[in-house]
Amino acid sequence: MGREVDYDIVVIGCGVAGTASALSAAEAAKKADKSIRIAILERADFDHRGGNSRWTASYMRMKNLDEVADNFVEDMMAFSDNYSDREYIETLAHNAGSTLRWVEEKGVEFDYLPTMFLTASRPRLLPVGGGRAIVDTLSRRAGGLGVEIIYEATAWKLLLDEEGAVNGLNVRVKGGTSLQLKVGAVVLASGGFQGNQEMMAQYVGRDAHKIRTVAEGGLFNKGEGIRMAMEIGSKTAGQFDSFHAEPVDPRSKREEAAVMTFPYFILVDQNGKRFVDEGVTTIDEQYEEVARKIFYDLPGHVAYMIGDQKMYEIPNYERAVETDKPAIVAATLEELAEKIGVPADQLAATVKEYNAAVQPGEFHWDKKDGKQAVGITPPKSNWAIPIDKAPYIAYPIVCSNVFTNGGLATDTFGRVLSQDDDAIPGLYAVGETAGLYYGKYPGGTSVLRGLVFGRRAGAHAVSYVMESKKLEV
Template sequence: MERELDYDIVVIGCGVAGTAAALSAAESAKKEGRNLRIAILERTDYDHRGGNSRWTASYMRMKNIDEIADNFVEDMMAFSDHFSDREYIETLAENAGSTLRWVEEKGVEFDYLPTMFLTSSRPRLLPVGGGRAIIDTLSRRAGGLGVEIIYEATAWKLLLDDEGAVNGLMVRVKGGNSLQLKVGAVVLAAGGFQGNQEMMAQYVGRDAHKIRTVAEGGLYNKGEGIRMAMAIGAKGVGQFDSFHAEPVDPRSKREEAAVMTYPYAILVDKNGNRFVDEGISTVDEQYEAVARKIFYDLPDHIAYMISDQKMYNIPNYERAIETDKPAIEADTLEELAVKIGVPADQLIATVESFNAAVQPGEFHWDKKDGKQAVGIAPAKSNWAITIDKAPYIAYPIVCSNVFTNGGIASDTNGRVLSQDDDVIPGLYVAGETAGLYYGKYPGGTSVLRGLVFGKRAGEHAASYVSSDKKLGV
């Protein structure tokens, strides 16, 4: 006899991973002739749904829609210093192309669109319309198969049956009331914990509350999915004390207000001193390290990009400045220093010493050109051009949190693992709630893995709740 359920499958989170999980579960059930009740719980209202996914451009580390970038697996492993799960990454690589084709079949278009990385060293395929297009398309398709989306509802506790399988979920709805749902399986796809100041302080450390989220969607990622799973013995993986970082303009309130022209300029701290080789590599491969250095090493966690009118001669420079605030301009370096609150004498000395260190050579904005500044510390490896054509310009830059790295361990089907690496029956995880990354983030993989493992988790969850054991046969 079948036991009574409110829902066969509940997906927590309406981002790319959650919508992929719900749709794939619904499709799997339809294919098998099953009539499963599936719901997505979303803590926000309709206009804010999707967490980080809603705001991201969704770069994909792909040569094309069918082929992953060269050295995909080895790069991801190397960036993590080989702490990441190789089998998980290999599964991602093997299923990336077919998953994107699945998304395309639902109505999402992919193309090579302009990015903010003028010197990108890896291919970047994007969905037309970004992450929001994926969410809107997959959720619409899921709705057509009967999937419900319940807004302004936050899951806060998982319940287990006598055998340790997930069979219930506590949900708090708008207004504060809590209710209990009887469920067959749960897919955790609620993002990381960048919107939770207490968890940020616990894992990332001092002043973590000062790290702004890169987009509004990150504020809704409160970490309950991670905490609920850990409360029933789930294993944590990924570097909990770190996060994917991006340099942004603190004056701007818009999402991803990045300033990515600094490789053609210099960066100084609030005392007017340079602190990094701005041209050490292409910007897409080094911006995260720069952002982290600004937060962890600099006084008041702020830097300033200093340049001049020559920056405006760089083709497509506007793409690399996504802030909606104008540059701070001044006719003299002394005046610029006053405007940004940096000691004028030191800023002038820094610029003069940098100009004197710039070596002859041909400047190439679109690739590493070997045009150096030497004899100063730190030296500059590429794109060293003098700063001497007034008016001078500056942009303030701080570190933002794109997503947190720590999350829940799972197998390649998205099934959550215990501390003893046993599967916790009925519990799945995908997207940023699942831990994976350590060290340096391999760009263009986060949305991709959310889709791949969201789809796989949904398919497996549908099979699990349709099994003889779950039906009571």
């Protein structure tokens, strides 16, 4: 007979990738009419489950429910300077529509809801209720098919049989004791390592502990999934010294407290000087680079958006200011400078120089308008309007970590690869645990790939455990 297992398939992590894996596996088992025991292990308690996915709006780079955005594959390859795995991205593009239809069929609705991007170069489709709606719906459906979800349980070590196939898992439970599970296959869906200060320092570098996670869900992503697999010889992929960044208000405790109105105004550093072309392109294509620059290049890792009452004239400006903290307001630039701790004479000089450099032209808030500020360094390419309508406003902005880019190398079924590019038997990685991104993040692809490869890995894991059970009978 086949060996006894506690669970045939264990999925580590209860976010979009993990719940998609577990549900897909449960459906494949039902279709094959096989009794396959499946469990999800989740480090958090029920109220905090879902990792990063729980907090995200879950933007999808889709033209509609069936078609990915134009130039999907080429954009993703170009953003990575061609370091990303093309076959993986082509698989993502090919399966995105059918996967979203599968998610819709489970009860998640999708719509073109308003986003924080007042200007965007690629469309964004969203699930109604965000990532949490996906996690709740898929986990409920998985539970209905017999999947167990075990909360407050952290996997910390993979075990192998004599032939190098994954056959066990060490799991630490609440209180600190550890138990050993006998398993048939493991799907690692435990996110990246943004919640692990030591790994952040190791890979991202100095002061990485100062980069806040974009939402508290990120704090649960401590990198064990990646480490466990590396310890048994897995290959890695994705840029380990980088992460997807977003500019947020450091005063706010809420998730994704983004400030995305800066293209219409100016950004200054602690010395009151501009450091970037704020209007270089649409907000969805530039916010990450700005956030990164604030962290890597600026004293104190902080910038300030300096604007005026014209912000309130921009239609839907509230969508682009997701912080729950009010603007810092002052009647004069000197008073504003004092409130934010920036040299008053320098801030006044910066605004005066910028205003003088603004060229005539028609301002269009909703598209690149070519209205420039020239003859200053750096120049401003679009949306250059004078800052002269008091009272003046400021928002502090820091860089936050949405997710880390470094992870495990997998094939298009989510199977984790060895350094020799062989699939490690019984081991899968999906979502941010699988490395993909280098350089600039192609917005709206992360949740999408979690769902697509979660679904693929779950189905493949079932065929794998059925095969290995047959061999041992």
